[in-house]
Amino acid sequence: MYREREREEMEEKRLCSWRPSSSSKLLWLIVPLVVFFGVVVLLGPNTSNWVLDLDRYPRAWSSVISSYASSPAVFSGENSSVSSEVAHLGWHSRLADGEEAVSYEFGVLNRSSSPPLAIEVIQISPPIAAVEENREESSKSNTSINGAPTVVPSVNESPAPPMAPARLGRRKQTNLMKLEAGLGRARAAIREASSNGNQTQDPDFVPRGPMYWNPASFHRSYLEMEKQLKVFVYEEGEPPLFHNGPCRSIYAMEGNFIHRIEVSGFRTGDPNKAHVFFLPFSVTSLVRYVYVGDSHDWSPMKHTVRDYINLVAERYPFWNRSLGADHLMLACHDWGPELSKAIPHLYKNSIRALCNANTSEGFQPKKDVSFPEILLPDGTTKQLLGGPSPSRRPILAFFAGGVHGPIRPILLEHWENKDADIQVHKYLPKGVSYRGMMRKSRFCICASGYEVASPRMVEALYMGCVPVLIKDHYVAPFSDVLNWKSFSVEIPVRDIPALKRILAGISQSQYIRLQRRGLQVRRHFEVNLPPKRFDVFHMILHSVWLRRLNVRLREDGDSEWIVN
Structure with missing residues (x-):
């Protein structure tokens, strides 16, 4: 055993x-040497001190979001705090020193299957939860959070920058400050792209x-x-x-x-x-x-x-x-x-x-x-990708799966063996291929079981079948970037009895658009070995x-x- x-x-x-090939390993050996000599040159005598000044970044992101939630969530501890706020159209936040955090015109709250979350104030007291059973030992060791940097995600204020003590020079750049400066530049670049809509050329x-x-x-x-x-x-x-x-x-x-x-x-x-x-x-x-x-x-x-x-x-x-x-x-x-x-x-x-x-x-x-x-x-996507064109899909909708959770019993009660256009099965008949049925179907039903997640959503995208999401309180994958409503159908549980009427009411042109868009976003769900840009x-x-x-x-x- x-x-x-x-x-x-x-x-x-x-x-x-x-694992990389031998040539790749050689490259990994050479590149650090080149970088090392470059750093030696750059770190030669220099009399200037670089100053972190995030105020120079424009606040272009504010034009994207029209309104904000009024109740920020706050995580606080001794010398440490975490705060964030949820935007009216998604999650959006601001940073200390008046710098706004990244958000798109979209979000994951109102644009998912789930309703917006209420924001609560949550207090976190030191010492950290992981070592709270060893409180005395933690206070004496390097796990103490006294004097630790504070975490400041998004605050809906622009506090004045701290004043430097008299006759003191510019602040030395710590590793953490350098990291945060780089993130600040990234936020500025993303805000600029959002405001002007320009996209960088990309060969892939x-x-x-x-x-x-x-x-x-x-x-x-x-x-x-x-x-x-x-x-x-x-x-x-x-x-x-x-x-x-x-x-x-x-x-x-x-x-x-x-x-x-x-x-x-x-x-x-x-x-x-x-x-x-x-x-x-x-x-x-x-x-x-x-x-x-x-x-x-x-x-x-x-x-x-x-x-x-x-x-x-x-x-x-x-x-x-x-x-x-x-x-x-x-x-x-x-x-x-x-x-x-x-x-x-x-x-x-x-x-x-x-x-x-x-x-x-x-x-x-x-x-x-x-x-x-x-x-x-088998650990790969072999035989999972691809399917026939919309004209060669005779079945309107398909589902097969175990009866568990609160939603699937309702689905089977209304549609199991009830209609040739809506193929709903607890178990497929002997000799019938699950993937073959997906490839014959225009819409593939993705109903929650015990849990909200299901591989059917990705299987449908892989095989060119439009996913039909029947889920409560589910945030779909990558919905901070992807508009799932443009390539899938969301149906509330209460509308399961009207499933055929809803799907049959989608025109041919609408269906083709949904199906083609699903094929376009499929690359974001593909598993590659080694990984490829923009894959899952x-x-x-x-x-x-x-x-x-x-x-x-x-x-x-x-x-x-x-x-x-």
Whole structure:
């Protein structure tokens, strides 16, 4: 049994992993040497001190959003605070010193299947949640948050910049200040692209069309991400619980991301250069190796997550610096959101990339990332991509799946074996191909089961079938960028009895537009090995990048000043 499981793990890793060729390795050796000599030249004698002045950036973003929510969410702790506010048309925020955070003309609140979230004031008291059981030890070690930089995402004010002490010179650039200055330039570039609508030429792809809320902003943001984003992956932890994950199951995207970020050019080995810190534990692996079947006891898994964050908080200063606000966890397993609650700061502050993006279970679109659930039977998309033209799809709508959750029983009650045009099945007849039925259908029904996420949405896009979303409280993947209503159909649960009338009422020209747009955005959901620009791996990173742009870390109390 042990050897069989070991072989399975090796196969999973082989499917997920990609290593550069020998020529690529040689390039990795040469490039650092070139960079090193360039830095030596640049760091020669220089009598000037560079001053960070974010006030020079224009506030062009304010013209995009017409109104704001009146109740900001505030995360506060000793010497640390996190605040953000939700825009009327989505999440939008401002930064300290009058600089506005990134937002598009679109958002993920009112433009998803879920209603807008109410904003509550949440108080976080020190010490950090991960080490609150070791309060005395934390206060004596480097995990203390006393004197730590404060986290200031988006505030709806423009406070005056701090006055320098008399006769003191310009402020020395710390690593954190350099990072934030770079992010400030990225925000300015994205605002400029949003205001003038100009798009940079791109040899691979330029987003256009109604599938994107704001194509110019998205494109500029993506290019800025490629230019700047660095992710530090904590090396602590051993497989199979850490640095490992599935690549062939319904949770394949969890393992794919974990394996690919570790060999990605976005990864940095220097935590002082990182914008985001990735916590490489796999929830699916925790369920497989730590959870005792049918015990209903989640405490061992939660203790594992808590212990891991305790460990990195004790070894590094970065968790305490932001109370986790620049840290990332990723989970496709349904239990991911619940396990994140083991650490209050992880749940409330950190970026949580989740397949189960359910706002009724604590998913917060302003800081959390929705990414797609993709079933990869053999670890690849072979035989999954492509389908016939609209004229060769005789079935109006199709669904096949288990009866679980509150929505599917209603769907089957009204439509199972009731109408030849609406093919709804609990189990497909023997010899009938699931993929073949999708390729014969104009619309593919994606109804929530126990959880809101479903691989059917991506399967439909892969095969040229227009997704029909029947979900409550769901934030669709990448909906901060993509306008799902332009290439899918959203139907409320209450309208299930009218399913045929609604779908048959969509004209041929409307249907063709929906179908063609779905084919155009399909590239953003494709799994490639190695990853390609604008594919699902990069879109997940871009969603993380957007959340990081809306958080600003600021140093208080420990800045170094230089006498002129």
